[in-house]
Amino acid sequence: MWQGLGGIHLLIILGIIILLFGATKLPALAKGLGQSINIFKKEMTDDEKKAQAGDTTVQNTAATNTTVPTAPAEPAAGPVLNPGPSAQPNTDSRR
Template identity: 45%
Template sequence: MTLVVLLIVVLLLFGAKRLPDLASGIGQSLKIFKREVRDLTDDDDKKDATATTPAAPVPPAAATPTAPVVPAPVPPAAPVTPPVVPTERDTSDPRA
């Protein structure tokens, strides 16, 4: 009974013309969701398989000391000059 009422409400809200588009969109979304979930579980299975397989031993690094990394010198910054502010003239004398 509640399913019928729900279907009638959906039909009234979206209309008969938009229901097929809505249903196909939901179907495509579910298909993509299922594919992504399957891919994630496949990735987890691959990680588990590689984690159980022992890796080849890595040879130790060379015992020679390396020179420390020195950062490149930074050029000095250009001096900052204050902006030139025009001085206010006395506008009472028209000859100026």
């Protein structure tokens, strides 16, 4: 994929980026990109350490949070807020 890119091509791409974003905003963009990459790498290493340690808390919590309902739920008491299309037509004469 990157075999056809030479030095001239990269300079042209860099020139287009400078034209689009402006030279003053490039350092801020690079800083944000670097911080994002660092955060991503840190999270990946944390996940790898958890996997190597045999941490199964995600699997255990999924197994303990399963509940079996004993009886069907009763409908809530109160007025129907959205009766749907089967509601009676509006007979208000103040139209």
